[in-house]
Amino acid sequence: MTTPRKSIRIEVDENLCQGIGYCERTCPSVFGVNKEKLMAVVKIPVVDDPALIEHVELAEQTCPTRAILLTKLGDG
Numbered sequence: 001m002t003t004p005r006k007s008i009r010i011e012v013d014e015n016l017c018q019g020i021g022y023c024e025r026t027c028p029s030v031f032g033v034n035k036e037k038l039m040a041v042v043k044i045p046v047v048d049d050p051a052l053i054e055h056v057e058l059a060e061q062t063c064p065t066r067a068i069l070l071t072k073l074g075d076g
């Protein structure tokens with residue numbers, strides 16, 4: 001029997017993001033910044049690794065414009 005894992009979907013609101021890049025500094029494996037568009041890029045849209053989820057949640061909390069949207073997809 002496998003243990004169900006929580007997973008989250010990650011999106012960035014293009015109207016709110018200003019390309020400041022805190023998310024990239026906090027969690028570079030998931031977030032990047034398109035320097036021309038000054039817009040965050042989500043490299044991995046769905047994450048289920050618990051350590052990575054922690055970093056993504058920290059990035060969401062520290063985004064100055066609250067542009068990162070996280071949706072819990074539930075267990076399994």
Ligand code: SF4
Pocket residue numbers: 012016017018019020021022023024033039040062063064065066067068
């Ligand atoms: S920290 Fe927020 S505003 Fe800055 S690039 Fe990331 S999503 Fe955009």
